[in-house]
Amino acid sequence: MRVLLTSWGSRGDVEPLAALAVALRGLGAEARVCAPPDEEFAELLARVGVPLVPLGPTVRSVVARPERPTVEDAFRLAARLVAERFETLPAAAEGCDALVATGLMPAGARDVAEKLGIRYVLACFHLLGLPSRQFPPGARPGKPSPEGETDNRVLWQQDAQRVNALYGEALNSHRAAIGLPPVDNVRDHVLTDRPWLAADPVLCPSRGMTDLDVVQTGAWVLPDDRPLPEGLESFLAAGAPPVYVGFGSMASYVPKDIARVAIEAVRAQGRRVVLARGWAGLTPVDDAEDCFVVGEVNQQALFGRVAAVVHHGGAGTTLTAARAGAPQVVVPQIADQPRWAARVAELGIGAAHEGSTPTSDSLSAALAAAMGPETRARAEAVSGEVRADGAAVAARLLLDTAG
Known part of the structure; x- marks a missing residue:
């Protein structure tokens, strides 16, 4: 056939x-x-x-x-x-x-x-x-x-x-x-x-x-067995699990200062950052060693090793984070993304940011909620149900x- x-x-x-x-x-x-x-x-x-x-x-x-x-x-x-x-x-x-x-x-x-x-x-x-x-x-x-x-x-x-x-x-x-x-x-x-x-x-x-x-x-x-880059492996091993931040193909939709807002929000929670460039070409705000930038990467291997995943709410990213048991913060931009954000919140496996344009304070608050022990436990439990x-x-x- x-x-x-x-x-x-x-x-x-x-x-x-x-x-x-x-x-x-x-x-x-x-x-x-x-x-x-x-x-x-x-x-x-x-x-x-x-x-x-x-x-x-x-x-x-x-x-x-x-x-x-x-x-x-x-x-x-x-x-x-x-x-x-x-x-x-x-x-x-x-x-x-x-x-x-x-x-x-x-x-x-x-x-x-x-x-x-x-x-x-x-x-x-x-x-x-x-x-x-x-x-x-x-x-x-x-x-x-x-x-x-x-x-x-x-x-x-x-x-x-x-x-x-x-x-x-x-x-x-x-x-x-x-x-x-x-x-x-x-x-x-x-x-x-x-x-x-x-x-x-x-x-x-x-x-x-x-x-x-x-x-x-x-x-x-699609199963992905690619290894993580050597530099990323070293970054992950150098401290507590970081927060992943990525907005995929949302180049012309995400706010222009989204990288700065996200990094400040993650730092406010005492965490390091893995920042995905994506189609928006996100870059760090400074040369601090608590931020590691990645391009296209094996999310299946990475998401099980992060404290939370901040993303736009695409179907694939939502699924991969859910399978990995990683708490999510969804900042929806267009199309089906608000629905995925609402479902993540409804299941208790993360937080749905209200609105598409976060501030450092609003995103930090959403991260605090997502990284709480109850949400982490719920995300891990639901991961076993996702096929x-x-x-x-x-x-x-x-x-x-x-x-």
């Missing part, structure tokens, strides 16, 4: 596909990944021997600019990605039996699978985009809902209209070019009635949370339902 896995999004959207590809290979299937051509994604996939077919622009070129993307940028990107999928996926899916799509609204993927006559699966890593009577939709570029509207059914209908405005014209134009009829609800067409949820059920329970018939496989975790076999579950499901 051959499977094409495709996504356009940050590392948190691409690394799970590498995990699924490895799991499929372990069952004797062949998998290839069609994803953004960012250098770090290519290196990640090469490390596990999975072929990368480039799709669209690099994510870094879109999100790591000094200014945040505008609504006009979002509309241009939506049309470009639809066109890129119709151009790239047919050749990438040649000889494949199934196509699994994830990431930023993969409009075009189901349509290519339909034209090729192969199975299509939509997988997501959180519940944010799945219609629900329990919660409103997340923010999306386009015409906002009327102020004061609280009926979730109405809000989700308006969300579908925004998706149509973003993707509908481009999608139906390309469908017509290959002899397919138009679709009138792009969002529901992409999602299908039975999407897969590649998220841990402890961290992201789905029962009763969406109107769709979700198949929850568990999170797709790492979701990729294997999904791989078996793909093979069992082939044909």
